[in-house]
Amino acid sequence: MPTGPALLTDRYELTMVAAALADGTADRDCVFEVFARRLPHGRRYGVVAGTGRLLEQLPSFRFGDAELTALREQGLTDPRLLDWLAGFRFSGDVDGYAEGELFFPGSPVLTVRAPFAEGVLLETLVLSVLNHDSAIASAAARMVGAACERPCIEMGSRRTHEQAAVAAARAAHLVGFVASSNLEAGRRYGVPTTGTSAHAFTLVHDDESAAFRAQVDTLGVGTTLLVDTYDVAKGIATAVEVAGPQLGAIRLDSGDLPTLASAARRQLDDLGATGTRIIVTSDLDEYAIAGLMAAPVDGYGVGTSLVTGSGAPTAGMVYKLVERDGLPVAKRSEGKNSVGGRKSAVRRHDADGTATAEVISSGTVAPRAGDRQLVVPLVRGGEVVTPSSPSEALAAAVAHHRRVREALPPEAWALSRGEPVLETVTA
Numbered sequence: 202m203p204t205g206p207a208l209l210t211d212r213y214e215l216t217m218v219a220a221a222l223a224d225g226t227a228d229r230d231c232v233f234e235v236f237a238r239r240l241p242h243g244r245r246y247g248v249v250a251g252t253g254r255l256l257e258q259l260p261s262f263r264f265g266d267a268e269l270t271a272l273r274e275q276g277l278t279d280p281r282l283l284d285w286l287a288g289f290r291f292s293g294d295v296d297g298y299a300e301g302e303l304f305f306p307g308s309p310v311l312t313v314r315a316p317f318a319e320g321v322l323l324e325t326l327v328l329s330v331l332n333h334d335s336a337i338a339s340a341a342a343r344m345v346g347a348a349c350e351r352p353c354i355e356m357g358s359r360r361t362h363e364q365a366a367v368a369a370a371r372a373a374h375l376v377g378f379v380a381s382s383n384l385e386a387g388r389r390y391g392v393p394t395t396g397t398s399a400h401a402f403t404l405v406h407d408d409e410s411a412a413f414r415a416q417v418d419t420l421g422v423g424t425t426l427l428v429d430t431y432d433v434a435k436g437i438a439t440a441v442e443v444a445g446p447q448l449g450a451i452r453l454d455s456g457d458l459p460t461l462a463s464a465a466r467r468q469l470d471d472l473g474a475t476g477t478r479i480i481v482t483s484d485l486d487e488y489a490i491a492g493l494m495a496a497p498v499d500g501y502g503v504g505t506s507l508v509t510g511s512g513a514p515t516a517g518m519v520y521k522l523v524e525r526d527g528l529p530v531a532k533r534s535e536g537k538n539s540v541g542g543r544k545s546a547v548r549r550h551d552a553d554g555t556a557t558a559e560v561i562s563s564g565t566v567a568p569r570a571g572d573r574q575l576v577v578p579l580v581r582g583g584e585v586v587t588p589s590s591p592s593e594a595l596a597a598a599v600a601h602h603r604r605v606r607e608a609l610p611p612e613a614w615a616l617s618r619g620e621p622v623l624e625t626v627t628a
Contacts, residue, residue: 205261207268210325215272218318219282227285227318232524232543235297235311235327237304241339241513243618246609248342248602249310250372251334252300253594255327256585262326264289285318293319295580298546300594301375301602302575303609304335305559307625309544309576310518317525324520332515333365337372340487340511342606344503345377346614347491352500354395355381356482357508369508375598378503391592397452403430413443423449425480433461434468441472450478450499458483459496466497486511487616529563540627547572548608548623556608562628 221227240247264272264286272283293315304310311327313320344353355373358366370378370386380393387394398416406412413426422444428436428451440448451469453461458481469477478499486506493501506512521539522530529541542563549558550571559575560566578586589597613622 205263206258206326207262207264208271214322214324215277217321219279221318222281222285229317230526231317231320231522233313233320233520234309234523235518235520236307236309237517239306240621245613245619245622247304247335247516248338248376249298249300249302249304249335250338250375251330255330257591259291291319292583296576297579298575299577299601300598303605305621305623305625307561308559309546328518328520332518334368334372335516336510336514337369338376341373341378341507342376343487344490347487348501352379354502355507356502357504358383360505361508371595373507376602389591390595397425398427400430409436409439410443413440417444422447425450425452427452429453429455437465437468441474446473448474448477450480452480454482459493462496462498491616546575548575554608555610556623559623559625560628566628
């Protein structure tokens with residue numbers, strides 16, 4: 202079975218290459234641009250994620266014997282196409298926003314300059330990675346903002362495709378989730394992993410006390426005990442009885458969470474477990490997290506809403522040809538127009554360092570004091586500009602995102618529907 206990403210693409214990429222090879226346009230110097238025409242309805246900003254994963258996969262985007270055999274079996278038998286694919290290696294340049302950067306409508310998130318055949322071949326891979334990861338990161342960032350410094354844990358692996366789960370855990374960590382339940386995300390990207398037990402562990406024992414004792418004996422008193430399998434108040438009492446007042450945390454996974462958390466805090470304090478934290482789970486999203494702001498909650502576990510983008514499972518990015526042999530080209534379809542020419546972009550800031558606008562130009566933006574260039578080199582001549590391990594790339598994206606978030610105006614954190622917090626200005 203093929204192990205690389207080459208077949209994770211749409212057939213029409215290959216039919217375009219075949220036709221371009223036949224009519225001589227395959228080698229035309231082209232510029233493709235990735236951007237979102239709009240943000241998901243009501244969102245204030247987006248987060249670029251997936252760039253590191255894309256750069257990981259680019260060197261292995263090749264057509265070996267297994268891939269070529271699969272193409273022949275699907276009816277792609279053009280000898281000229283197959284010969285070209287057999288020798289394909291991306292040789293172009295890629296520029297784009299640094300991973301972790303914020304994006305707005307029209308932001309040139311990624312720019313690919315290459316011969317037409319090479320550039321068009323990357324479309325599906327680029328969009329599938331960036332659309333998925335940016336959607337997850339954008340939703341996760343809203344959750345981190347709603348949590349107001351309380352830690353969030355990603356735990357959505359059972360609610361999505363097994364490989365999407367790994368990418369989602371990575372994207373969530375990029376924007377501030379402190380840990381994930383996904384072990385492969387820990388191995389591949391260095392995301393901290395965590396996990397204790399489910400209701401099944403309590404149910405397999407004769408009573409709660411035996412289940413809690415087994416967990417504490419194995420993991421220590423600093424563990425988190427799930428106390429709502431039967432009766433919450435009795436579960437808390439049993440948890441403290443077994444682990445003592447040094448119990449690390451309890452987890453609430455059902456019911457009226459604000460009311461239960463308040464009652465749990467009182468009960469824990471009365472039992473002397475004043476340092477025991479309260480972790481809540483159960484179909485949380487950014488709105489539920491915000492609704493728990495006044496409750497004595499110490500952390501959140503988020504699953505389904507995170508891995509599905511909290512209602513926006515794609516970032517809506519598109520991959521469009523904007524330049525051919527140095528000449529701007531543009532699509533004029535109603536509602537799906539594009540702007541020709543290779544773009545540059547800066548983030549404009551006021552004297553206090555607060556971001557005020559996204560300035561985009563088909564030429565070079567005349568710099569002003571406080572402007573920050575957004576487009577950086579990623580690939581030159583088919584080679585990654587700054588090679589790094591998957592974990593190093595993610596760590597750099599985490600740090601970059603933390604810096605750029607600090608420059609957003611306060612209204613960016615509003616969960617109510619509104620316009621993008623920064624206006625996109627064409628220079």
